Amino acid sequence: EAQVTQNPRYLITVTGKKLTVTCSQNMNHEYMSWYRQDPGLGLRQIYYSMNVEVTDKGDVPEGYKVSRKEKRNFPLILESPSPNQTSLYFCASSSTSGDETQYFGPGTRLLVL
Amino acid sequence: QKEVEQNSGPLSVPEGAIASLNCTYSDRVSQSFFWYRQYSGKSPELIMSIYSNGDKEDGRFTAQLNKASQYVSLLIRDSQPSDSATYLCAVSLTGGYNKLIFGAGTRLAVHP
Numbered sequence: 001e002a003q004v005t006q007n008p009r010y011l012i013t014v015t016g017k018k019l020t021v022t023c024s025q026n027m028n029h030e031y032m033s034w035y036r037q038d039p040g041l042g043l044r045q046i047y048y049s050m051n052v053e054v055t056d057k058g059d060v061p062e063g064y065k066v067s068r069k070e071k072r073n074f075p076l077i078l079e080s081p082s083p084n085q086t087s088l089y090f091c092a093s094s095s096t097s098g099d100e101t102q103y104f105g106p107g108t109r110l111l112v113l
Numbered sequence: 114q115k116e117v118e119q120n121s122g123p124l125s126v127p128e129g130a131i132a133s134l135n136c137t138y139s140d141r142v143s144q145s146f147f148w149y150r151q152y153s154g155k156s157p158e159l160i161m162s163i164y165s166n167g168d169k170e171d172g173r174f175t176a177q178l179n180k181a182s183q184y185v186s187l188l189i190r191d192s193q194p195s196d197s198a199t200y201l202c203a204v205s206l207t208g209g210y211n212k213l214i215f216g217a218g219t220r221l222a223v224h225p
Binding site: 031033035040041042043044045048050056058059090094096101102104105106107 | 159
């Protein structure tokens, strides 16, 4: 089954404690991206990656890091989380050719105390 | 100033009617336009993409793009209660899914 998986699905942490949210896709997609969703603000793109070792900033990259060492994985790293990073996070992937559909993961709900 | 604007709704339509969802964007160089549907508590799912002026139809859905007016819309014909969701408009300045800017979404409620 084609899917994008994210872990963990729910996370409560404290300010300053480094965390990583993993994202993995099994569709051999070149393109992956991270979004955060906040009430009234919609989805905002954090980072995206066109392929292995190729990443670029989205709309709200401050406070986040990403890496793309393997095609299937695109982890989101919060080096020093702060309460304003409390949000719902989505990972997404798509092919850059052929099927243009963008597939979203199930989301990770993060609470930073 | 928001770059992609949508009416937050809720837009309430009776079952079987046409639902019309609208979106305006501020950047004239925008190249790709997308409509997503998001059910409460679920992930967004892409339902339509459009790249050139005019209409694009897919089943009960029609996307309309007018670049001169910086306006993109989504029509849902024969609306069903299962269409009740939040519809997100998204615009890319560079093409594809790069630099994707989303509107805050319009909540659609289809009542029997």
